[in-house]
Amino acid sequence: MRHLSTFCLVVALCASAFAAEHPIAERMKQCMDQKEVAGTVTLVVTRDKVVAQDVVGLADVAHNTPMKPDTIFWIASMTKPITATAVMMLQEEGKLSVEDPVGKYVPELKDLKTKDGKPANLTLRHLLTHTSGMGEASGEQAKKAEKLADLIPVYASQPVKFEPGTKWEYCQSGINTLGRIVEVVSGKMFDAFLQERLFTPLGMKDTTFYLMPEQLPRLAKSYKKEGDKLEESPIAFLNGRAPESRDRYPAANGGLFSTAPDYARFCQMILNEGTLEGRRYLKPETVKQMTTLQTPESIRTGFTEGNGWGFGWCVVRKPQGVSEKLSPGSFGHGGAYGTQAWIDPKKGRAYVLMTQRANFPNSDDSPVRKAFQEAAAAALGD
Secondary structure, three states, X not given: OOOHHHHHHHHHHHHHHHHHHOHHXXXXXXXXXXXXXXXXXXXXXXXXXXXXXXXXXXXXXXXXXXXXXXXXXXOHHHHHHHHHHHHHHHHHOOOOOOOOXXXXXXXXXXXXXXXXXOEOOOEHHHHHOOOXXXXXXXXXXXXXXXXXXXXXXXXXXXXXXXXXXXXXXXXXXXXXXXXXXXXXXXXXXXXXXXXXXXXHHHOOOOOEOOXXXXXXXXXXXXXXXXXXXEEEOOOHHHOOOOOOOOOOOOOOOXXXXXXXXXXXXXXXXXXXOOEEOOEEOOOHHHHHHHHOOOOOOOOOOXXXXXXXXXXXXEEEOOOOHHHOOOOOOOEEEEOOOOOEEEEEOOOOEEEEEEOOEOOOOOHHHOHHHHXXXXXXXXXXXX
């Protein structure tokens, strides 16, 4: 198998010279010219190799720093499928079940009620599918929390908004509670569990909640579009803290930094039904359970049309609009700042887009995502 990091070295030398000849790079350059983004790193992988990688534009406009294959991005909610993977690992080990009540592991949430006073009866399934209706922490409450456990009293103080399982509402608190459950069940801090069970064995060397000082020069600047210009904008979830600061909780809902090659390795493992380079992380049946529809068609889910929800993953029911080039049953997740990763098992490919744009009206329905997936389809003969 061609290793992603080796391939990156080659791409770094030739990406600028050949960008105009590559359909994906050309479309990404058009997005740059339209001031949608300052730059992008894109990857398309199959189960065992890289089939396309393009690096376009700037990681830091003010200093004219080019994007590189190993540029680091805040991937925001692309953290959520990784959190779900951790939960499914523990289910395989018999340490929990997605049907278990949340209160079994987090007693403070045992007596949560709906607004009309009925028992909420929350299960891990509700948290994994965004059907819990749990209340959220305010920005100030999140800023004060240094551990995932610090958030639980905040969540426990609010009734759920609707009867769990009857409605889909994107829920940060539910995913952070899952992170806390991983800690309770495993006896490890959430970031330590992911490092030991996923990041180190998968070779995801730049994926972390807390950047090291030597990684900071590779972190892409974040921008927002104002009129026809891009202006630098801080990473919102850091609440003014530094990316290397450890006085904040490992946000299971959206706290990870990563690179395109790192996240592509995670996607390849899922595409290979739980294995990569001879090592098994999940059983095929577990991957299938996690990445197939778990919400009924009667419940509208996601930020674009035609989707359902698995455990931690958005699943495409009927491709349309931005998902038109994906097969039915494809699954993936986006991030607030425009990052995207989608896996198409029918075509045997995963598509990873990295960029850092703060104020897309809808980052899942961005013109950059649409351009990338259309260009990838054209480049690969779909």
